[in-house]
Amino acid sequence: MSDSPPPADEQAPSGARQPPGDGAPRRPSWLRSLGLDRPELRAWALYDWANSAFVTTVVTAVFPVYFAAVCAAGLPPSVATARFATASTIALLITAAAAPFIGALADRAPIKKKVLGVFLAVGVLATAGLALVGEGDYRAAEALFMVGNIGLMGSFTVYDALLPHVARDEEVDRVSAAGYALGYLGGGLLLVVNIVWLKWPRAFGLADAGAASRLSFASVAVWWAVFSVPLFLRVREPSIEVSAEKGALREAVGRLFRTGRALREHKAAALLLVAYLFYNDGIGTIYRMAAIYGTEIGLSSGALLATLAIAQFVSIPFAFAFGAFGAKIGAKRALFVALGVFLAISVFAYFLRTEAHFFALAMAVSAVVGGAQSLSRSLFATLVPRDRSAQFFGLFGVVDKVSGIFGPAVFAAVTTATGSSRYAIVSVSGFFLVGGALLAFVDVERGQKLARSSQDLRGSGTKNLREPL
Numbered sequence: 001m002s003d004s005p006p007p008a009d010e011q012a013p014s015g016a017r018q019p020p021g022d023g024a025p026r027r028p029s030w031l032r033s034l035g036l037d038r039p040e041l042r043a044w045a046l047y048d049w050a051n052s053a054f055v056t057t058v059v060t061a062v063f064p065v066y067f068a069a070v071c072a073a074g075l076p077p078s079v080a081t082a083r084f085a086t087a088s089t090i091a092l093l094i095t096a097a098a099a100p101f102i103g104a105l106a107d108r109a110p111i112k113k114k115v116l117g118v119f120l121a122v123g124v125l126a127t128a129g130l131a132l133v134g135e136g137d138y139r140a141a142e143a144l145f146m147v148g149n150i151g152l153m154g155s156f157t158v159y160d161a162l163l164p165h166v167a168r169d170e171e172v173d174r175v176s177a178a179g180y181a182l183g184y185l186g187g188g189l190l191l192v193v194n195i196v197w198l199k200w201p202r203a204f205g206l207a208d209a210g211a212a213s214r215l216s217f218a219s220v221a222v223w224w225a226v227f228s229v230p231l232f233l234r235v236r237e238p239s240i241e242v243s244a245e246k247g248a249l250r251e252a253v254g255r256l257f258r259t260g261r262a263l264r265e266h267k268a269a270a271l272l273l274v275a276y277l278f279y280n281d282g283i284g285t286i287y288r289m290a291a292i293y294g295t296e297i298g299l300s301s302g303a304l305l306a307t308l309a310i311a312q313f314v315s316i317p318f319a320f321a322f323g324a325f326g327a328k329i330g331a332k333r334a335l336f337v338a339l340g341v342f343l344a345i346s347v348f349a350y351f352l353r354t355e356a357h358f359f360a361l362a363m364a365v366s367a368v369v370g371g372a373q374s375l376s377r378s379l380f381a382t383l384v385p386r387d388r389s390a391q392f393f394g395l396f397g398v399v400d401k402v403s404g405i406f407g408p409a410v411f412a413a414v415t416t417a418t419g420s421s422r423y424a425i426v427s428v429s430g431f432f433l434v435g436g437a438l439l440a441f442v443d444v445e446r447g448q449k450l451a452r453s454s455q456d457l458r459g460s461g462t463k464n465l466r467e468p469l
């Protein structure tokens with residue numbers, strides 16, 4: 001047998017372990033430990049760095065304040081808040097409904113990167129448009145905010161589906177975690193720049209904080225677009241067979257229904273989705289309600305902003321650490337550790353009294369949030385066939401978005417019923433208990449074997465994407 005490596009198209013399919021001495025250039029061990037030792041892995045993970053600027057600046061920190069103070073100026077505060085919440089909900093529902101069809105369409109032909117590019121363009125243009133809205137332009141601001149969110153979340157469906165194509169089975173946890181870590185770093189860095197602009201606008205030639213906010217939105221658009229380029233240059237499009245018998249939409253819908261039926265076969269993936277629905281709702285509720293809860297206990301706005309910025313950077317090393325931790329002991333076991341910490345957080349939060357307590361809570365959340373979400377993504381990627389990854393991740397996207405609805409609703413209901421958010425924060429523990437109980441029944445080893453054998457029966461539909469370009 002020849003010792004020379006086989007041609008690119010004949011190499012082992014993505015996800016298979018490559019034999020030693022395959023001719024690939026060796027990278028420093030620290031890059032391998034982080035899951036970033038190959039160009040396509042770094043390019044894939046860098047998209048998290050790119051889009052997280054939208055999450056930190058537009059979704060979390062700057063735009064909500066700008067919308068209430070400038071765009072919705074003249075409206076009662078409660079009306080402005082309600083309109084902002086409605087815009088967020090509409091975007092969430094649209095992407096939740098569309099995600100399975102996006103995934104099915106992306107798996108119908110080798111167009112994953114094209115589909116991602118369309119949503120990227122939509123999101124970037126909408127974000128740039130936010131730099132043009134001013135006082136009283138709340139309707140335009142709402143529309144652009146919704147479109148930006150749809151672009152972001154639509155791109156996630158395809159982006160997540162590329163993970164099992166670029167990462168081997170034994171490194172998928174580290175690579176997924178690396179994406180989250182780079183996201184925290186990239187989003188955090190630009191947020192710090194935006195905060196400096198807002199704090200000292202005149203030092204940068206800006207008239208006021210409003211001008212600084214609009215510049216921040218423009219900077220997010222540029223950041224998102226520029227740092228997305230490596231993905232399109234370095235990550236290969238998975239090659240699949242294209243059916244010529246049906247139209248694209250009809251075929252995509254057919255694939256969607258087949259994927260839904262396939263969940264009966266891939267029971268481990270289906271059960272993980274249900275578990276994720278619960279515990280991710282708890283994670284999202286704590287993450288979203290932390291600022292409101294901190295305000296209620298008397299945390300100053302300055303301390304709140306500082307805590308959010310610090311927490312963003314604290315998440316970085318822990319996201320990498322959880323990726324390595326999951327690779328060592330298994331993603332499922334590592335998830336149990338993260339859920340245990342979240343359970344403790346939801347109980348400890350009841351006793352919060354000081355800013356020091358809140359800071360400790362925020363650091364604890366930062367330590368596990370990236371790990372829990374990245375390991376969920378990577379574990380799911382190993383439980384589904386690679387040749388239908390976009391379809392399955394379309395369903396994953398639905399669960400990811402729907403799981404953001406119930407937790408805040410329970411939080412609001414308990415607060416209304418008891419008159420205290422302290423009882424509401426404790427009620428979130430139920431999401432972690434139910435999610436953890438369901439996760440315990442996920443048979444990872446059997447699910448992974450079934451995913452591999454399912455693809456083998458249909459024949460490999462992908463080319464190896466791990467070769468240098």
